[in-house]
Amino acid sequence: MKPVQKIAVLTSGGDAPGMNAAIRAVVRKGIFHGLKVYGVFHGYNGLIRGELREMKLGSVADIVHRGGTILKTARCDEMFTEEGQREAAHQLLDKGIDALVVIGGDGSYRGAQTLSKLGINVIGLPGTIDNDIVGTDLTIGFDTAVNTVVDAVSKLRDTATSHERTFLVEVMGRNCGDIALRAGLAIGAESILIPEISFDLKEISEKLLRGYHRGKNHSIIIVAEGAGNIWDISSELQEVSGLDNRVTILGHIQRGGAPSAMDALLGATMGSKAVEVLMEGKFEVMISYSNNQVIERPLEIAFGPKDSFDQKLYDLANELAI
Numbered sequence: 489m490k491p492v493q494k495i496a497v498l499t500s501g502g503d504a505p506g507m508n509a510a511i512r513a514v515v516r517k518g519i520f521h522g523l524k525v526y527g528v529f530h531g532y533n534g535l536i537r538g539e540l541r542e543m544k545l546g547s548v549a550d551i552v553h554r555g556g557t558i559l560k561t562a563r564c565d566e567m568f569t570e571e572g573q574r575e576a577a578h579q580l581l582d583k584g585i586d587a588l589v590v591i592g593g594d595g596s597y598r599g600a601q602t603l604s605k606l607g608i609n610v611i612g613l614p615g616t617i618d619n620d621i622v623g624t625d626l627t628i629g630f631d632t633a634v635n636t637v638v639d640a641v642s643k644l645r646d647t648a649t650s651h652e653r654t655f656l657v658e659v660m661g662r663n664c665g666d667i668a669l670r671a672g673l674a675i676g677a678e679s680i681l682i683p684e685i686s687f688d689l690k691e692i693s694e695k696l697l698r699g700y701h702r703g704k705n706h707s708i709i710i711v712a713e714g715a716g717n718i719w720d721i722s723s724e725l726q727e728v729s730g731l732d733n734r735v736t737i738l739g740h741i742q743r744g745g746a747p748s749a750m751d752a753l754l755g756a757t758m759g760s761k762a763v764e765v766l767m768e769g770k771f772e773v774m775i776s777y778s779n780n781q782v783i784e785r786p787l788e789i790a791f792g793p794k795d796s797f798d799q800k801l802y803d804l805a806n807e808l809a810i
């Protein structure tokens with residue numbers, strides 16, 4: 489007797505490129521092992537309303553290269569209430585579903601944890617562009633978002649050089665500076681402002697002026713959304729340096745687009761691993777990418793102390809942008 493016969497998969501929180509590859513892997517790997525696999529539409533909202541449909545091989549055809557999520561996603565206030573959690577659990581138990589795969593960020597994992605306390609077997613897959621889940625080196629969607637930022641900044645750079653201006657570019661990441669740091673290092677930004685490290689606009693201004701005086705005709709400063717209000721940073725920097733600057737907020741384009749090969753691979757390998765782990769009868773776990781391996785770890789790791797910040801990468805970015 490297999491530990492699970494029927495499983496369900498949902499996506500929750502912000503969409504991320506590579507989620508579709510993960511859904512496809514869960515569905516196909518499940519069917520490969522003779523399981524019945526259900527898709528839950530519209531995240532926890534849909535779960536509470538019973539929006540479950542059995543997925544067939546063809547249900548996930550032609551999606552591996554598409555951004556977004558075919559299951560749709562949502563934020564769901566009812567999941568914060570006991571009544572909502574009980575109804576969500578009831579929908580799964582009522583349909584005889586043995587385990588739920590949740591693809592989303594740490595908020596979505598918390599939702600999964602509440603279901604686990606109500607007797608539902610759960611497993612979390614890290615799907616968010618922010619790379620802010622504790623316990624995994626990478627989340628599905630992060631690499632694509634970094635590439636999107638690099639591409640957008642290379643276009644902005646044309647205007648920055650032509651007008652000989654400083655550009656402040658705000659990128660996503662909530663309270664995590666990973667998108668800013670990786671993209672900033674990749675494009676050779678003059679400064680990278682992230683929530684993890686306090687910054688001094690006077691020092692940044694001095695660096696801008698040093699560059700200006702040695703003939704640099706433009707500068708790019710990457711600002712993580714969690715680092716502070718970009719409009720305040722812009723006006724303060726203008727005041728301190730006396731140099732004009734322009735603000736660009738990249739916004740939701742960072743969440744869209746075809747997944748990079750890395751994210752499509754992460755989706756495929758993590759989705760597949762989730763099913764393997766369920767088949768071994770292991771629940772309340774998260775799938776992680778750690779030291780180039782896709783592994784399972786206890787779900788509560790995601791709620792523990794934050795992973796240490798990549799100080800070396802930050803220092804390198806500063807050293808290369810003297």
Ligand code: ATP
Pocket residue numbers: 500501502503532562563564565566567568592593594595596597598599600602615616617618
């Ligand atoms: P992203 O990082 O892309 O924003 P996320 O999963 O962290 O993704 P959240 O908005 O934090 O996004 O959470 C998604 C949904 O998970 C919430 O709308 C809610 O339904 C559920 N959820 C979050 N936190 C909890 C919690 N503490 N208890 C129950 N459900 C929760």
